[in-house]
Amino acid sequence: MTDGPRTLFDKVWDAHVVAHEPGSPAVLYVDLHLVHEVTSAPAFATLNARGLVVRRPERTAATMDHITPTSPDSALDDVARDTLSTLEKNCAEHGVRLFAMGDARRGIVHVIGPELGLSQPGMTIVCGDSHTSTHGAVGALAFGIGTSEVGHVLATQCLLQRRPEPMEIRVDGQLPAGVTAKDIILRVVAELGIGGGTGAVFEYRGAAIEALDMEGRMTLCNMSIEAGARAGMVAPDETTFAWLRGRDFAPSGAAWDRAVARWRELRTDDGATFARRLVIDAATLEPMITWGTNPGMGIGITEAIPNPDDAPDASTRAALQKALDYMHLEAGAPLLGQPVDVVFVGSCTNSRLSDLRAAAAVLDGRQVAPAVRMLVVPGSERIKAAAEAEGLHHIIVAAGAEWHEPGCSLCIAMNGDTVAAGKVAVSTSNRNFEGRQGPGSRTFLASPATAAACAVTGRVTDPRTLSR
Amino acid sequence: MERYPVPLVSRALLLPHENVDTDQITPARFLRGTSQDGLADALFHDWRKDPGFVLNQPGAREAQVLVAGDNFGCGSSREHAPWALVAWGFRAIVSTSFADIFRNNSLKNGLLPVVVPPETHRALFARVGAAPETELTIDLDALTLSAPGVAPVGFSVDPFARHCLLEGVDELGYLVGFDARITAFEAAQARTHGESV
Numbered sequence A: 001m002t003d004g005p006r007t008l009f010d011k012v013w014d015a016h017v018v019a020h021e022p023g024s025p026a027v028l029y030v031d032l033h034l035v036h037e038v039t040s041a042p043a044f045a046t047l048n049a050r051g052l053v054v055r056r057p058e059r060t061a062a063t064m065d066h067i068t069p070t071s072p073d074s075a076l077d078d079v080a081r082d083t084l085s086t087l088e089k090n091c092a093e094h095g096v097r098l099f100a101m102g103d104a105r106r107g108i109v110h111v112i113g114p115e116l117g118l119s120q121p122g123m124t125i126v127c128g129d130s131h132t133s134t135h136g137a138v139g140a141l142a143f144g145i146g147t148s149e150v151g152h153v154l155a156t157q158c159l160l161q162r163r164p165e166p167m168e169i170r171v172d173g174q175l176p177a178g179v180t181a182k183d184i185i186l187r188v189v190a191e192l193g194i195g196g197g198t199g200a201v202f203e204y205r206g207a208a209i210e211a212l213d214m215e216g217r218m219t220l221c222n223m224s225i226e227a228g229a230r231a232g233m234v235a236p237d238e239t240t241f242a243w244l245r246g247r248d249f250a251p252s253g254a255a256w257d258r259a260v261a262r263w264r265e266l267r268t269d270d271g272a273t274f275a276r277r278l279v280i281d282a283a284t285l286e287p288m289i290t291w292g293t294n295p296g297m298g299i300g301i302t303e304a305i306p307n308p309d310d311a312p313d314a315s316t317r318a319a320l321q322k323a324l325d326y327m328h329l330e331a332g333a334p335l336l337g338q339p340v341d342v343v344f345v346g347s348c349t350n351s352r353l354s355d356l357r358a359a360a361a362v363l364d365g366r367q368v369a370p371a372v373r374m375l376v377v378p379g380s381e382r383i384k385a386a387a388e389a390e391g392l393h394h395i396i397v398a399a400g401a402e403w404h405e406p407g408c409s410l411c412i413a414m415n416g417d418t419v420a421a422g423k424v425a426v427s428t429s430n431r432n433f434e435g436r437q438g439p440g441s442r443t444f445l446a447s448p449a450t451a452a453a454c455a456v457t458g459r460v461t462d463p464r465t466l467s468r
Numbered sequence B: 001m002e003r004y005p006v007p008l009v010s011r012a013l014l015l016p017h018e019n020v021d022t023d024q025i026t027p028a029r030f031l032r033g034t035s036q037d038g039l040a041d042a043l044f045h046d047w048r049k050d051p052g053f054v055l056n057q058p059g060a061r062e063a064q065v066l067v068a069g070d071n072f073g074c075g076s077s078r079e080h081a082p083w084a085l086v087a088w089g090f091r092a093i094v095s096t097s098f099a100d101i102f103r104n105n106s107l108k109n110g111l112l113p114v115v116v117p118p119e120t121h122r123a124l125f126a127r128v129g130a131a132p133e134t135e136l137t138i139d140l141d142a143l144t145l146s147a148p149g150v151a152p153v154g155f156s157v158d159p160f161a162r163h164c165l166l167e168g169v170d171e172l173g174y175l176v177g178f179d180a181r182i183t184a185f186e187a188a189q190a191r192t193h194g195e196s197v
């Protein structure tokens, strides 16, 4: 327990420490445990082997997203079918709620958690998936865990954790037109580097963050892990409460009022200290895009690709050169105008309704360039239905893009959707590691608006230059 | 879990890249399926297509130590990354830093992340690069790393994780021991939230 003024992180952490023996990590209670098909099977197997049961099945929810098909030609193979049926069996045996194929609430785990109101302010939330940081957008402490830890949480609803340190990421001022939450986070990761947040939990603050809607905050928190942070958080406010109210699993009636009263306390106290700090002036932001092979290799879209010769040391020089070689790019050249083969709008970073609207707004009345394949993959069944209700799919299909079933799809390329070797994708997902979207694939990460702009021109394009 | 060897004495392989991410350690397409079989084949699968890659060197399978660049294991939470490294035969990774989740996952699987200062890291690369048969000695009990021609250095490991490794006990057993306190916590939380238990 921290004395004196506390940060948002401190408050949530302190409220969940079950025990803390000297010399040992804290036993931290988990309010919500989200499960998906890829990282859970060995954890259930451990439970079964030891004769343990799921301690709080009602605090556990499972979905299918990583390997699920998003079109008839990415159909299930035997391995995938076995993985999904294993999850079904495990959930049935242990009484865990599962949003299975065909369920109108199914979707990417980090999309449906907030969407269904499962993820709430002040909660501790874990999942065997690093982008669990997404749920921090509602003011929760949410982080990814490994499969052994999935077993720990299933059996005990607890985890052994060393306390991370809070770090302030402050974005002051107002975002310029055409700049989105995705651009903020790509800039944060570029400034910190992909290890710069190791050991930290980010709290995003400042006027530009307060002005973001919930979906933007999710995009922001989602990629905290890309700077190495365990989690990212935004203090819950009226925007949060208005967004959560009435969702399937949100409290209602008198319980809602009690919850909101509790949630209002979840703010960093004046005078609380952060271990570290990064301050960005929103006015200096422009649409961002990555050129290299990790998410920290991002630049403003009008900037030149970095030159390894300018790097401060030999190992950075070597890393930049290796990335340039893999990406077939030339140091010092502009990224604008680079040809593009595939455009992907989707993933737990950018597959929500506002993301699909942003992409559709660019596509409306335009055509995807003939050489480009564009896939739009909504994050959940609900989002797909909502997008169709407002006709976004018509705009997308009329422009020559593909409209898919919900899932992770090209973000991780393990469901049959892939980018071929040597091809270049502009992707709204969160990782551009070598081969992430298929062996030999090359990835530029960007916002939905930027991705859609690239699709219509067939080249890396600044979305602000497509006039209406 | 078996007890961690004290000391671990082994030759090492060098991976001179920074920010080696979990997509390189175990590409996602090898995460399909529900068992850990075959993960040694998945390890660095795409990089192994290069005949010059360090895992393709003669005798590479005998090395129990990998010396890699800064921020090793960044990226996803997939425990397949340490599983594959262990399946290959590695018991320790030496670097100047590790990504958080990877470090946690490794410690739970008998794979020791050893953080050394940059001078030691450079010295190890120079020594093992020049003499690949060089054996490193990593002592988890004394928390020291040494090798011929390299100044011995101490390292730190979370004391609890070290205890678990040395004794061969696992964290799940430890956590289950808190059952009564977890129940008490749940009751207290329900009261604060104004719920009936």
Ligand code: SF4
Pocket: A065, A066, A108, A109, A110, A129, A131, A347, A348, A349, A407, A408, A411, A412, A429, A430
């Ligand atoms: S969309 Fe991508 S990052 Fe998100 S959960 Fe799926 S695979 Fe992971």
